[in-house]
Amino acid sequence: MSEWRERLEQARRSGEFGTIPMADVSRFTGLDLMRRIIDGTYPPPSIGGALNFALTEAEEGRVVFTGWPTEAHLNPMGTVHGGWAATIMDSALACAVHTTCAAGEASTTVEFKVNLVRPVLPGMGELACEGRVVHRGRNLAVSEATLKGPDGRTLAFGTETCSILRMPG
Template sequence: MSEVELFPGHVSRLGLGTIPREDLAGQPGLALLQKLIAGEYPAPPIAGTLSFTLTAVEPGRSVFRGLPNESHLNPLGGVHGGWTATIMDSALACAVHTTLEAGEAYTTAEFKVNFLRPITPRTGEVVCEGRVVHRGRTLAVSEATLKDQAGKLLAFGTETCSIFPAASLAGR
């Protein structure tokens, strides 16, 4: 695997890829994400495509940084809402991921984003922070904010994730 620059100042030494399946079943979610940030796993392919990356985690919290650019534009010249939705979904879901025990997995069941301000390539680097609001046995709810470098709120979102045994993942 070769080194990949996700966006200026953020490099994945191991390139792009996924966490090995055996690690998903054998380690808690927080430990997996900490290893991802430490560069012990490659960055997810979506990070290279959309120029964002996970930069911090703690129990019930995740932080992503991203840099929207011209390749993310819609026909009117603004950053496509799908870019915003994807970084939001990533922060919302990874906040839940930090709460998983070894052998647990999750998937997004419901997701909502409020777009509050337009985003353009001139917006610069953005920060998306997700926090778990509730963690039950089979469902978790999280909320996230997306802010620019001045701290202006660009988007707000919520998500519900289903939690289930990792052995139930497709292809296992």
């Protein structure tokens, strides 16, 4: 089992999911915060536990989330619900932007669009969703992401606009 899946399983057993402390948003850059999630300084976010995905790579302007959809994520037609793909993509799109935030800055999604081009099926194995920043301005940033199967084929792609926020204090 991969390291990220082991960490999620441990968090499920212990009930230790969490969020980034707001005081740390003022102290660390967005990239530092993302790396602290990856290295286990912060517990994994609960959304990753519910949908079985985790942040696995982060550098400035780029992140990768790795996910493992299961039967728990099926729609009535027997494929993984499009909301699963949209959520892992929103996570990659937004976190890619967040890696460009200075200490005291945060970002939030304003809008996003996802194109589902192939079905996501349970049992496909680990899927990788890479998010990249294509524009970073003072107040807005735009990112793009691609969700790929274990064979490297594109399953979905999308874009997102985020607002850049300055934290008080």
